[in-house]
Amino acid sequence: MTFFAARHWRFYATLGALAAVLIAATGGLTLRLPTLDEWGQPLTVRFTAFAPAIFAILVTVGTKTHYVSLERTAHRNLSRWRLVHILTTLTGQAVALTLGVIGGAYVSGTPAEVPERLIDFALFAGVGLVIAPLSGATLSWIAPLATAIICATLAVNTPINVLTQSIAEAPQLAVTSVVLCVAGVIATAILPSRE
Amino acid sequence: MTPRDTTTAWVWFYATRRLPLIAAALIVLLLLVTIAQRWAEERLNHGLLMTATLYDGATMIYAIAACLGAWGGLREHRLSLRVLDDSDTASWRRGRFVRIAGPICAVTGSIALASIITALTMLALPHRSGPLHVGAIIALISMAGLHVPIGYYFGRCFPHVLTVPAVGGAALVIASSLGNGQGTPASILLPSGGVGGDAFSTWNPTTIWAQAVWFTGLLLTVLSLIAWRGTATKRVVVIAVALSATLICAGVSLASQHWTRFDAGITNGEPIPNAYCVGKEPTVCVPPAYRGIAAELAETFRPVTQQTANTDHPITTLELRPRGIGQTPTPGATAIHLDTAVPGASSIALQEFLETPVWFMEETATP
Known part of the structure; x- marks a missing residue:
């Protein structure tokens, strides 16, 4: 049995495909956030703004293994497999996210914000993967979800908000996101699983 | 045990x-x-x-x-x-x-x-x-x-x-x-x-209470189901289900009168609902949301209104109105605009009022 089989990668790949269809189908859906913009009006964002968080949760939760004792005993030998697994799931979910965003833009007749959403995905996935070795994969969804909620509530009118800022407006966000994502991949690869 | x-x-x-x-x-x-x-x-x-x-x-x-x-x-x-x-x-x-x-x-x-x-x-x-x-x-x-x-x-x-x-x-x-x-x-x-509802809207109390009754009925229903699986006797469960069904029906029938929490807002020349008016020369009328800043507005605008006292169109009443076309004030009043109710913000309203070049002709209605 390979490491991939223990991680139920097919299940999360299927969920990613379903999520892409959901994002594409609901491309025109608008959410009214419980926060105000700088003019005092209720802030509304498209549902696709939350798509990166959904796919990031699939990535972080997908690091769950049912052979934790085995991995902990032999984690030096399995770290390469862990790295391959996380890179594969990151790539797969990024592709699903891209397709979902493009489909959503086609449905709603709005421009596709693929680079923005991919940067957001890197940020959410990075945060989740950094936390996952500490919290365990079972609770690793908390970090991306909490980041999304903070962006939708407390950090709305700040320059660090990925929901309202574009790459052109805040290029430092892109650098931070990529650095966090790389840190998350390294942390997941070298640290033993905790369940 | x-x-x-x-x-x-x-x-x-x-x-x-x-x-x-x-x-x-x-x-x-x-x-x-x-x-x-x-x-x-x-x-x-x-x-x-x-x-x-x-x-x-x-x-x-x-x-x-x-x-x-x-x-x-x-x-x-x-x-x-x-x-x-x-x-x-x-x-x-x-x-x-x-x-x-x-x-x-x-x-x-x-x-x-x-x-x-x-x-x-x-x-x-x-x-x-x-x-x-x-x-x-x-x-x-x-x-x-x-x-x-x-x-x-x-x-x-x-x-x-x-x-x-x-x-x-x-x-x-x-x-x-x-x-x-x-x-x-x-x-x-x-x-x-x-769902919207700015300072110029008024709440519909019937709908508010309809929601309270409707959701309380639903919560009671769920709790009855939990109690049914627990120790509650059948009589208690039947009473709880009957009560929750009554609340649900009452809530829906109350809500069906309006299906909205707010009224349509004010339109051209219509007075502000439940307006809070304060001061004399000028009298400042604001919606209840701006109650805390009304006296400060009157004080800030007093020098300007005193300058118009001996003209053909003296400003005696100021009315805080929403922006936009079709928002002229009630007859005899002059419109002012303000987006924040923080104490000290009345100078923003005064500055905007003075910088509007056609304010006197367009926003002052004939007494």
């Missing part, structure tokens, strides 16, 4: 198994109060109504309540007490009821406490805006409470690691989009945010 042993077992059970959920509920309580107070201050600064502020903040609370409920259900499933639950002895039925109702009451209680603390804090703010409807607070607590058992049963029935975020996300989407249409049944019968 003697009664003393049973008590010790339950204390041990709660100390080891329930503490994480109770601790999480308390942490969420602190977070909610902190976030809600910041939201409240921001909204009240912009002159939004207090009740609308509560509704808007509750959108996020529903998702958190559903998440906590689903987490509780997931943990309950992992305890693997289902085999023991199937036994029909009185003590295990009682225990089952306590185990199910305990987490639900802990989470709902902390949310109710957070709502009450937030409401009291808003009442203490100096620039509070509009009335704080008791019916709205009851409706919000019932709505949030309703999410806990629903999330709980999702956690029990679908014990998967993704259940909790999925339930929370679904609750957020429903509250933020599906129930967000103004004037539709879904906006009243589904949990949703404030």
Whole structure:
């Protein structure tokens, strides 16, 4: 049995495909956030703004293994497999996210914000993967979800908000996101699983 | 097992198994109060109504309540007490009821406490805006409470690691989009945010109370079902179901009169509803949301109005109006505009008033 089989990668790949269809189908859906913009009006964002968080949760939760004792005993030998697994799931979910965003833009007749959403995905996935070795994969969804909620509530009118800022407006966000994502991949690869 | 042993077992059970959920509920309580107070201050600064502020903040609370409920259900499933639950002895039925109702009451209680603390804090703010409807607070607590058992049963029935975020996300989407249409049944019968409602709107108290009755009925129904699985006798359950059915029918029939929480707002020349007027020469009339800044506005505009005293068109009454076409003031009044109710902001209104070149011709109606 390979490491991939223990991680139920097919299940999360299927969920990613379903999520892409959901994002594409609901491309025109608008959410009214419980926060105000700088003019005092209720802030509304498209549902696709939350798509990166959904796919990031699939990535972080997908690091769950049912052979934790085995991995902990032999984690030096399995770290390469862990790295391959996380890179594969990151790539797969990024592709699903891209397709979902493009489909959503086609449905709603709005421009596709693929680079923005991919940067957001890197940020959410990075945060989740950094936390996952500490919290365990079972609770690793908390970090991306909490980041999304903070962006939708407390950090709305700040320059660090990925929901309202574009790459052109805040290029430092892109650098931070990529650095966090790389840190998350390294942390997941070298640290033993905790369940 | 003697009664003393049973008590010790339950204390041990709660100390080891329930503490994480109770601790999480308390942490969420602190977070909610902190976030809600910041939201409240921001909204009240912009002159939004207090009740609308509560509704808007509750959108996020529903998702958190559903998440906590689903987490509780997931943990309950992992305890693997289902085999023991199937036994029909009185003590295990009682225990089952306590185990199910305990987490639900802990989470709902902390949310109710957070709502009450937030409401009291808003009442203490100096620039509070509009009335704080008791019916709205009851409706919000019932709505949030309703999410806990629903999330709980999702956690029990679908014990998967993704259940909790999925339930929370679904609750957020429903509250933020599906129930967000103004004037539709879904906006009243589904949990949703404030849906507009600026300082120039007035609340529809019938709809507020209809929501309170409707959601309380739904919550009572869910609790009756839990009690039915627990120790309640059939007579108590029948009475509870009858009461909740009555509340649900009453709530729907009340809500069907309007299907909206606000009126249509004011139009051209129409007076501000429930206007609060203060001062003489000039008299400043503001909507209730701007009550705290009315005297300051009168003081700030007095030098300007005194300069117009001996002209053909003296300014005697100032009226805070919404911006936009078709928003001329009532006859004899002059319109001013302001987007924030923070004390000290009246100079912004004065500056805008003076910088508007055609204010005298267009916005001053003939007495």
